[in-house]
Amino acid sequence: MEAIMNVNFIQELLLSMVRMATPILIVAIAELYSERAGLVNIGLDGMMAFGALAGFLTCYITNNPYLGILAGAICGISVNMVYAFCTITLGAEQIVYGMAINIFAPALASFIYKIYFGINSTLISNTLMSAAPIPFLGKIPVLGNVLFNHTPIVYLAYLLVPFTYVFFNKTKAGLNFKAVGEFPKAAESLGINVIRTKYLASVICGGLAGIGGAYLTTSYIGTYSDGVVSGRGFIALSAVIFGRWMPGGVLLAALLFGFTDALQLRMQVLNSGTPYQLLAMIPYLCTLFVLAFFGIKKAGPKANGRPFFKEER
């Protein structure tokens, strides 16, 4: 009996780890593309919030979670285009502008929600995306359930990791992309269009961050409330640092943060005696400790965070 309970517990824990890690992974990969092109985007939280709302609303109206994800991506891109224009073309400070996005996008999301559902609306829930178990693989005991019994977005998120790895390390386009983040002037002199690459990075970043937000409201929670993102964008940001700007490392970091999140939720269910606030601190404290012990100073792209002006010598 005890053994069965334990197997069940571990299976549940791993299952929710994979689910919790997904939004962090998607958004961390988003940031990876952005930073590889030299754009530090700390507006992830804001883009996620807006994507979460867009996904929720679309899903609520059409009853189709996939359209919700698509809407999340589109809205994430459009918000990030504001950031892209101001930081790439105007050369505004990236950190400052990311912060502006973090303030602006959630305010806009909350406004649209209140306009649509009225000021004093109750919590409204929508249809969640159903799981699509992969044939054969999903039938493997324990492992099948943990790895191959998820919504398509989860598979997509994990497929992004090898794709990103191959893109950055094995393709010419990816190497050009990286060159922009390392030394934009040299890249420009080799005929790489720096500005266009940076905009492309912003499109990818915004789209993925929007999907990460929409995942929360269409496949995970099913309701929208202000603060639904609760710092996941910043956790994703630290996943990039902890993962040392490499897709594999980012995956590990996302799984670790997903694990701590899953663990604290499981523990809340199991021992109701402990105040939940103390358990809910675990993911944040874990992020801090992991960064403090394993974060390194200079592994990121060299020209990260600097504006690029073509004419400047």
Next chain:
Amino acid sequence: MNTKNNLIKILVPIIAIVVSFLVGAILIACIGGNPIEAFSYLFRGAFGSASNISDTFVKATPLIFTGLAATFAYRCGVFNLGAEGQFVMGAVASIWISTTLTGIPAPLQLVISIVGGAIAGGLWGVIPGILKITRGLNEMIVSIMLNYVAILFMGYLYSGPLREGSVPQTGSVTARLARLFSPIRIPEGFIIALVLAAVIYYYLFYTSSGFKLRTVGLNRTAAEYNGFPVKKLILISFIVSGAIAGIGGSVELHGTQFRLMSGFGEGYGFDGVAIALIGQLNPVGTVLVAYLFAVLRKGATTMQVGTGLPTSVIDIIQALVIVFAVAGSAFVNLPKIRQVFTNLTGKSKKEGK
């Protein structure tokens, strides 16, 4: 050269505010409201009566503190996004002091409590500082994570050990900050905030230590070559920034809320960053913008009651101000645009080099 730069620095936020109000008006019209009516409710809510004016000052007070905290840190080139956590920890320290240190005169208790709040905020602020200078960690991420920890810790306190009554909240403090000048009733906390702003202004712009601190913010390499103690200055800026936010939390506790409960200090950290950036990282600007935000907030409730428009319209206007102000500052600093400005004023600025 300097006066021209200063003029631009003042003009950019003002234009940003005007444009944001215009966009806000269009937005209100789009959802079927009457912008003029909405804004008149807004200003009536903020200034309509003596008690409304007083409430606006009350709302401005915590914003000034977190705005000053962000200003101080960013002047040294570090981004303190943790003002909310430091604010909360300041209030937590104050409520602990107020409930354990009884039996002494109220004014003395108040002073000890506020000093305690400053120390707690400073200690919470020193963590990202230490991690930045020793491990090179991104101070933004660390301070954000600490925000969540602080808020959860406060939640644990008011629903556990310090809970009083059936609702999850603490008991109320007995030592309270008064309100001065009878008809308008300006809260003492507001006066403290103004004094603090003046002190910070003096420190930053009229002392050699403040000059060094600003140098680190403007050009760290230059500061290092000049032999300034860069790491020490960064650490100091974190401690002072945290302490300012901590005092804010303490003042909010003793002057307005009197107890800790859900939502205490919520959003003040990010608001502070926005205010500091719009105020061009100048303590005077910070105070003014904080007051503007308070006007918007106080008026927003009246507007919602009067016109049925949600208060989040005002949140959008606030958010737009920061979006436009930052974009505007970057725009006037573009090399090409700079050239235009220089050409426009070229003849009169020969002595400026």
